[in-house]
Amino acid sequence: MVEHEAVVEALRGVHDPEIPVNVYDLGLVYEIEINDATVDVEMTLTSPTCPIAGQMVTQAENAVEAVDDVEQATVELVWDPPWSPGMATDEGKMKLQSIGVSVPDSSGDSDGDDGSQSAEQSPF
Numbered sequence: 001m002v003e004h005e006a007v008v009e010a011l012r013g014v015h016d017p018e019i020p021v022n023v024y025d026l027g028l029v030y031e032i033e034i035n036d037a038t039v040d041v042e043m044t045l046t047s048p049t050c051p052i053a054g055q056m057v058t059q060a061e062n063a064v065e066a067v068d069d070v071e072q073a074t075v076e077l078v079w080d081p082p083w084s085p086g087m088a089t090d091e092g093k094m095k096l097q098s099i100g101v102s103v104p105d106s107s108g109d110s111d112g113d114d115g116s117q118s119a120e121q122s123p124f
Helices: 004-011 053-065 090-098
Strands: 029-035 038-043 072-077
Touching: 004 029, 004 038, 004 053, 038 053, 053 072
Parallel strands: 038 072
Antiparallel strands: 029 038
């Protein structure tokens, strides 16, 4: 049986070469669907103009296929909703802040979680 956490850990091994944060903690992974030995991942990139988009997809697929019991992995690249730094995990936000990226404060009420983040421009 394919473990969700094992897939997450595999995706944490995939990095955009320009950003020292993995794709999972950056918040680029939108969905992980496991059906028996098949894993489908829906993810985005920090920018639709990323010159290595194909390489990132291949790296993510290879990482997931290396997980025990995974026979096939498919990564679908999507652009909606657009990525913003506020989508990162807490660990990812700390890493982004450490390299000087402004990250919205996730504490407090839900203001900013209504899609308004999508209007932000990617810093990358």
